[in-house]
Amino acid sequence: MSEAPDPLDAAVGVRIRMRRTTMGLTQTQLGRALDLSMQQIQKYERGATRVSGRTLLRIAKELDCTVAWLVGEEETQDTPLMAQLMLPGADRLLEAYAALPNSELRTAVVKLVRSMAQPKNWISDGSDHDD
Incomplete structure (x- = not known):
């Protein structure tokens, strides 16, 4: 079993x-710009490999941001959002949400998830994992 990313x-x-x-x-475009695969x-992006200082500088330059922002030391208004996006599975949920074809479906998903987030709706099925 592999270790969880730092x-x-x-x-x-x-x-x-x-x-x-x-x-x-795309990942391919960024990789080409940095001469990486x-x-x-x-x-x-998965955190499976630590980014070296040199590469972090190159990534920041290519993405037109600061290294401080990439490592979370530069305060921005998105700090609470970043904490939520770091939850396991959040990126997959956001990708699926963004792929929905219309606003009605996106609204329905938000209502469903908000409903599920209410403690009174929690039902234990014996499993405690993120897929």
């Missing part, structure tokens, strides 16, 4: 992914 590496990866997708870049970018 929380700081995972946080840096989430920020890289968020900035890359905001800029409309798409798989290496993927490992950085």
Whole structure:
């Protein structure tokens, strides 16, 4: 069984992914710009591989942000959002949400998840894991 990513590496990866997708870049495009493979970018974004200082500088330059922002030392208004995006599975949920074809479905998903988030609706089925 593999170890969970270091929380700081995972946080840096989430920020890289968020900035890359905001800029409309694919992992392949970012990798090419940095002379890295798409798989290496993927490992950085998952937090599976620690980003070296030199590479972090290059990524920050390519993504037009600061290293301080990538490592979470530069305060921005998105800090609470970043904490939520670092939860296991949050990125997959957001991707699925974004892929929904219309606003009615997105609204229904938000209502469903909000309903499920209410403690009175919690029903234990014996499983305690994120998929």
